[in-house]
Amino acid sequence: MQFVDTTKQLWNKLIWSWNPKSDKESGDAIVKNLLLHWFPNKITKGSLAWQYSLWLGTISFVLFVILTITGMVLMFLYVPSVERAYSSVKDLEFVIAFGSLLRASHRIAAHLMVATVFLHMIRVFLTGAYKNGQSVGSNRPLNWIIGVVLLLCTLLLSFTGYLLPWDQLAYWAITVGTNIASSAPLVGEKIRFFLLGGTVIDQGALIRFYVLHVFFLPVIVLLAFSWHMWRIRKDGGLAVADHEALSQTAEDVAPIKSKTYSLLGVTGGSTVHVQTSMVNEEKNSVPSAPHLVRRIVAVSIATLVVVVVLAALFPAPLEEPANPSVTPNPAKAPWYFLWLQEIVTDTTIPLGAFTINGALIGGILLPGLLIVLALWWPYRDKSGIETVGVWFAPARNRQNTIFIAICLLIIAFTIIGTFLRGPYWNFYWPWETWPTMPVKF
Amino acid sequence: MKLTTLFTKATATSDGVQSRRSFLQQLGLGGLLASLAGFTYQSVRSLVPNVLYEPPQKFKIGSPAMLPEGVTFLEDKRLYVFKEAQTYHAISASCTHLGCTVKHTKLNQAKTVELNGEKKTINFEFHCPCHGSKYYADGTNYAGPAPRPLRCYKLEMSPDDGQLIVDMTNEVEQSYRLTV
Numbered sequence: 324m325q326f327v328d329t330t331k332q333l334w335n336k337l338i339w340s341w342n343p344k345s346d347k348e349s350g351d352a353i354v355k356n357l358l359l360h361w362f363p364n365k366i367t368k369g370s371l372a373w374q375y376s377l378w379l380g381t382i383s384f385v386l387f388v389i390l391t392i393t394g395m396v397l398m399f400l401y402v403p404s405v406e407r408a409y410s411s412v413k414d415l416e417f418v419i420a421f422g423s424l425l426r427a428s429h430r431i432a433a434h435l436m437v438a439t440v441f442l443h444m445i446r447v448f449l450t451g452a453y454k455n456g457q458s459v460g461s462n463r464p465l466n467w468i469i470g471v472v473l474l475l476c477t478l479l480l481s482f483t484g485y486l487l488p489w490d491q492l493a494y495w496a497i498t499v500g501t502n503i504a505s506s507a508p509l510v511g512e513k514i515r516f517f518l519l520g521g522t523v524i525d526q527g528a529l530i531r532f533y534v535l536h537v538f539f540l541p542v543i544v545l546l547a548f549s550w551h552m553w554r555i556r557k558d559g560g561l562a563v564a565d566h567e568a569l570s571q572t573a574e575d576v577a578p579i580k581s582k583t584y585s586l587l588g589v590t591g592g593s594t595v596h597v598q599t600s601m602v603n604e605e606k607n608s609v610p611s612a613p614h615l616v617r618r619i620v621a622v623s624i625a626t627l628v629v630v631v632v633l634a635a636l637f638p639a640p641l642e643e644p645a646n647p648s649v650t651p652n653p654a655k656a657p658w659y660f661l662w663l664q665e666i667v668t669d670t671t672i673p674l675g676a677f678t679i680n681g682a683l684i685g686g687i688l689l690p691g692l693l694i695v696l697a698l699w700w701p702y703r704d705k706s707g708i709e710t711v712g713v714w715f716a717p718a719r720n721r722q723n724t725i726f727i728a729i730c731l732l733i734i735a736f737t738i739i740g741t742f743l744r745g746p747y748w749n750f751y752w753p754w755e756t757w758p759t760m761p762v763k764f
Numbered sequence: 765m766k767l768t769t770l771f772t773k774a775t776a777t778s779d780g781v782q783s784r785r786s787f788l789q790q791l792g793l794g795g796l797l798a799s800l801a802g803f804t805y806q807s808v809r810s811l812v813p814n815v816l817y818e819p820p821q822k823f824k825i826g827s828p829a830m831l832p833e834g835v836t837f838l839e840d841k842r843l844y845v846f847k848e849a850q851t852y853h854a855i856s857a858s859c860t861h862l863g864c865t866v867k868h869t870k871l872n873q874a875k876t877v878e879l880n881g882e883k884k885t886i887n888f889e890f891h892c893p894c895h896g897s898k899y900y901a902d903g904t905n906y907a908g909p910a911p912r913p914l915r916c917y918k919l920e921m922s923p924d925d926g927q928l929i930v931d932m933t934n935e936v937e938q939s940y941r942l943t944v
Contacts, residue, residue: 648839652893748896
């Protein structure tokens with residue numbers, strides 16, 4: 324009996340902040356719990372709504388946590404040397420208990436994270452959530468820029484992880500990727516040399532990509548993510564809260580009993596000014612503990628379940644060991660770069676005696692332009708305050724259309740590159756069979 | 765002393781001479797920045813290798829007589845070596861677009877193309893599996909995103925043992941042939 328009581332007490336100590344019994348406890352929960360201290364005490368109902376944010380940012384972070392945990396276990400089992408990398412991944416697939424599931428989870432979570440971070444960006448754009456509302460000290464454009472950095476880090480993390488199995492898929496994706504870097508004018512060859520630690524893809528390149536993948540980039544993501552979260556608080560919460568504040572009409576509130584100091588001393592009475600905006604009042608917001616916490620836990624569990632189920636259904640592929648002399652046909656970059664591969668294929672332009680390599684246009688200039696455009700956009704967007712935190716605000720119709728068009732183009736190119744390109748990068752419809760290619764030269 | 769005074773503008777004394785304090789502050793700040801820059805430089809510089817333990821770019825490939833007539837693919841060097849009667853030449857298998865290994869592809873029907881102003885009949889081409897670039901038999905690009913012809917490298921005879929030497933640091937014209 325003693326044991327049961329002690330366990331119960333211990334359990335309550337652990338969970339009390341997640342399951343508060345009163346408003347006071349709820350407030351304490353936020354202040355006293357390290358995991359919760361970065362949440363606001365109260366949160367508006369609009370910010371919690373599923374259909375506003377779609378919780379894509381939360382899902383992205385949960386995926387990052389899953390990737391960190393599975394990645395840490397994988398680090399114990401993977402050897403970053405050209406002699407042993409492939410066989411250690413092969414061991415993961417065929418020898419180590421649950422190794423295959425572990426690797427598949429890591430891979431699926433990485434693919435999903437690229438997708439959710441991208442979708443999160445689309446959501447933020449279409450709701451005008453990178454725009455400042457009325458709250459003092461908010462700087463949402465800056466947070467959008469941090470978000471763009473996080474998107475780039477996510478892509479780089481995924482790309483650096485691609486090389487590590489040291490199989491054909493990895494080797495040729497990195498060959499194409501680093502040669503795109505070398506097509507930059509003047510400094511291109513130097514960048515490639517620095518990336519690879521030499522002129523060929525060998526041990527130097529493997530250890531560099533490994534360290535970038537397991538330490539350097541994750542640390543950058545963690546720092547940028549913390550800043551991203553901190554800025555949300557500084558910016559007055561999600562943009563939808565600004566929208567709610569705007570659509571509030573001031574309401575008369577029953578006079579609040581107060582004490583008034585008069586020349587004769589303290590007298591009873593009511594305050595003079597009792598009109599107030601209702602945004603932060605009971606009816607529009609709820610305590611973060613437990614309401615926000617509950618949803619975050621639910622989203623986390625759902626994300627984990629989806630990752631594990633998908634990992635069980637789609638095991639991670641492992642091709643033949645890397646072989647510099649045989650390029651697989653077709654040789655494709657990771658799917659999220661296939662729109663770029665599609666573009667580098669189509670953009671070699673002859674200009675008189677010069678020929679501009681498609682790699683320069685499609686691999687460097689165009690992505691560079693898109694990044695600059697993304698960074699500049701919030702400062703160009705002059706739409707009014709009524710468009711902040713609203714899906715498809717009419718005043719932003721034109722820019723929403725342009726943004727959606729760019730996204731659709733990227734998605735269309737990705738689909739073409741993924742499903743409709745066969746040997747020699749020729750076009751094939753899904754119902755057409757690819758010609759059989761000799762396996763070896 | 766307040767930290768902020770470190771960064772305030774150097775104040776001159778009334779007679780226009782810099783004060784000892786502001787001089788020392790600037791000296792200290794400059795030293796700090798210089799050492800940070802040096803530290804950053806040495807950290808990055810250490811990542812640029814001084815010695816590469818990579819396969820040599822100039823190597824022997826055996827005696828000319830041992831090569832079969834026609835084409836030989838040197839896998840680990842990604843190089844096609846051609847022997848046509850007494851002449852030899854070498855074409856790189858690295859696509860000039862993004863460095864995939866191009867494939868020597870026999871044509872079902874020989875076709876006549878114009879190469880360097882003269883009509884020639886060719887029975888093979890080079891095709892790149894990555895983005896579909898195509899090259900004629902002499903390495904001239906004619907389709908796909910490849911921006912320039914395949915690289916051709918210099919061949920030499922080794923004076924000591926008569927083996928063929930490929931010098932991949934030395935690019936030559938497409939018409940280059942080594943006659944033995």
